[in-house]
Amino acid sequence: MVHERRYRAFISYSHADKAVAKWLHRALERYRLPSRLVGEQTETGPVPARLTPIFRDRDEISAGADLSDTLRQALADSMFLIVVASPDAAASRWVNEEVRLFKSMHGETRVLALIAAGDPGERGTSGVFPPALRFRVDPEGQVTDNPTEPVAADLRAGADGRRLAKLKLVAGLTALPLDALVQRESARRQRWLLGLSSASLALVAVMVVLTVAAIQGQREAERQRAEAQAEAAKVRAVNQFMRDTLSAANPWGAGYDVSVVEALDQASDKIAAAFVEQPEVEAEVRQTIGNAYNNLGRYDRARPLLVAAAEARIRLLGGDDPETIETLAALAQLAWRESRFDEAIERTDELLELRRGVFGDPSPEVGTTLDFLGRLLTDAGHYEAADRVTEEALAMSLALHGEQSLEVAACYQTKAVLAQIAHQDYALAEALSRREIEIRRAVSDTDTMETASALNNLGIFVMLQGRLEEAQPILEEAVALDRRLGGAQHPELARALENLGNVHYRLGNIDRTLELLAEVIAIRREGLGDDNPEVARTLHNRGMVLSRAGDLEGAEAALRDAVARMERAYGPDHPDVASGHRSLSYVLQLGGKLDLAEAELRTALAIAERAFAAASPGLAGYRQALGGLLVTRQRYEEAEPLLLAVHASALASDGAGSQRAVATAGALVALYEAWGKPQQAEPFRPR
Incomplete structure (x- = not known):
């Protein structure tokens, strides 16, 4: 009989192995089981879509203490125990006690190990396994002298390595064949390679090498040969597609200059012909390139690709398959970025119900969707509903992951934006943003692009409180981090530079502001193409800076150019177009052209009345x-x-x-x- 448990597994570890335990916790909770295996009955019960939640104790236990009631209850509520094995774990009283207690509650068969360091052959001394792991535990909870052979994955160099060790543990937690997981992981790695190629053409050669490695990883048991051959065929088809399209748009070719958007255009034009008899692969490629367009601000090009991917996946996999849900989530995000708030909210409400049905409530997927819905409602001006939803998202994330988690950090970011936009409570927004950064730096050993984004937000909140000299170094840190991690052409670097320019503008450093905006325009033109709406927005900002510098003629020209670009990119009814007309009206008023200014402002108001809710x-x-x-x-x-x-x-x-x-x-x-x-x-x- 399979017992229902609150946690899929309990991770027991010495705090000397904290970094490995943190990696393992994240790796297992983020792992998505192959959709074709979800629901299959094994000896552990139906295969879940995700292995969540996983319990990991984050607190040191003081000397002379005993296991807390919380830990005892978590052990009782866990289906499996995973021991991070090492010499430190072997010598740890608390790891041994957790193993002993788990075995006394659940028996011997649900204990797994991950060897992080040391030599497991040294069992005559301490080795890497504590006594309760090396020997059986009787029903009274006493460690016997009857040895047992722990089921272990080996993380060490020259052994399994991270990827295979993770998959071995997933196999143990689900009672699925390891070879089925290895093959599916190879296919996922290939799709990741395609996504990477969309972002940087210079890595195509590296991806080909990695693709070969992925194909080699598919050689598993004979009974899986047919599926392995099918997966290998998909890999070859995608690889050939990359070589025939993205490599043809080689930016290093003599006399040829190409942006990422232009390369994606060439790739998307050839999708249908490339995958005539491979509809699942075609859907995956459309999803990947659609996401790339979305991230680059080319929403008009992203939409048909994502719509086609969603239709194909619904037809092939069903509406509640995790891959279908992934595409529906991308469409909701696209609608948000296009400021189609009614559509975005409707799609996200549907997505929330799907994820509740597939992943359960509570679950990380539901928590993430609630957090996104809160941001949507904020931007749409539905502040009361946004407050309610963000609180629910935060409560769920705290319960599932604990305070020290990236999921909770993301919720704090959403609440900070809500405090800024809905309530103009910049002090609260600042406090939430500082907490977000504190968590991200505690959870991750190094700063990430997400940390840089959080610093960017913090700088804005401090700036809005008038503390310009304090905001400047925060935004300079965000710029430096974006430049170091993302490179000189990354879109996030452009955003941080633009916000730093805002601070200099408020400080009256007009020349420095114009220098920063010139760098932003260069980054966006090179990476996104000259017709991109992000370029238009930066030209809009440049026009406003020129107006303050007294160059009203230059400001008017820049703003008319920006508005025209926005209309080409979005059509006439987008909020950014309205904002451009309003700014142009302001510059015309400064120049005494009141008739023209009024006409621009009435145009802006007419667009806003179509784009915004009546009470917004x-x-x-x-x-x-x-x-x-x-x-x-x-x-x-x-x-x-x-x-x-x-x-x-x-x-x-x-x-x-x-x-x-x-x-x-x-x-x-x-x-x-x-x-x-x-x-x-x-x-x-x-x-």
Whole structure:
């Protein structure tokens, strides 16, 4: 009989082996079982989609203490025990006690080991196995002198290595054949290679070498030969596709210059012909290239690829297959990046229900989806719902992973953005961001691109509080980290440089701001192509800087160029297009071109009314801008209903004492005083 347990496994380790235990915990929880095996009955029960949750104790146990009730309960609630074996573990009283207690509760058959260091042959002394692992434990919990042979994977160099050791443990945790997992892993590695090629063409030669290694790794048992041959055929087909398309777009060729987007264009044009009789591989390639376009800001090109991948996977694998769900998640993210918030929320709600049905609730997949939904609701202006969903996501991630986890760090980032956008509570946003960075640095031995992104956010939150001199070194650290980890052309480097430019702009360092924006434009043009909307956004920012420098003619030209580019990329109804028209209106006002300025602002408002929810702060900002211009033009009767509606919206959503309500009340005071009706201004004056 298979017992239901809260945890798939309990990891027991000496704290000298903490780094190995952390790696093992992440590797197992992130491993996705082959979809064709999910639900298959084995001696451990139905094969799950993920091996979650895994319990790993993160606290040191003081000398003279006993195992806590929490640890005892976790051992009782775990299906398996995994011992990180080493000389330190062999000498650890606590590792031995955890093994002894687990065996007394569950017997001998559910104990696995991962050899991290030392020589397991030295069992005459301490070796790498504690006594309770080397010998049987009787029903009363006493370690006997009856030896047993632990089931062990060997992490050491010259032995299994990380990849095979992980797969051996997965096989033990699921009672699946190791060879089936090895073959599936080889196919996954090949798909990873394709994704890598989409990001950097210079690595094609390296990928070919790795592909050969992946094919060699498929040689397993005879009974799996047919499936191995099929997987090898997929590998060869994908490899040939990469060589025929991406290699043809060689940026090092004489007299030929190519961007990543152009290379992806060449690849995507050839997908259908390349995989006529391999629909699963075709779907995988479409997904990979669609994701690459999405990350590069080419949403118009990403959408048809991802839609086609989703349709194929639904047809071939079903709507609840993990690979299908992966594509549906990519479509939800794409809708978010395109600011199609209604579509993004609808897709994510459906995705949430799918993941609850497939992975269970709670599960890491559900927690991640809730976190993403919280960010969506924030950006769409549904702040009350966003607060509720982000709290649920954080609570689930804390319960599944504990405070010191990347999943919880991601939740803190979402809550920080919510605090910034919804409540203008920059101090809270800063505190959450600092906590996120603290967790990321505690969990990871080295800084990552995610750490750089968190530093970038922190710099923005500090800047928004007016502490510009403090924000500058934070953003400089983010820039340095992005440059070191991602290279001189990485999109995240461009984002960090742009934010650093914002600080210099506020400090009045206009020349330095323009230097930074010039580097941003160069990075984005080279990596994304000149027609990319990211280039347009940077040109928009450059126009605003030029306006402050007094170059109104240059600013107007830059902003008209930016707006035209955005319209080509997005169509006329995108929020970024509205923002461009509004900024152009501002520059025209500075130059005294009020008729042109009003026309631009009315165009911006019309777009915003189509793009934003009726009560959203974003739409209110456009109405207030037009109301202010009409006051300047002494058209008070036209301005009044706009400014009254904006103030009512601020009161309803944020309350009377909010920053936005105070600002909109001030605009009404200015209106009535300019109009010569000071008595009507009285209700809106500060009390």
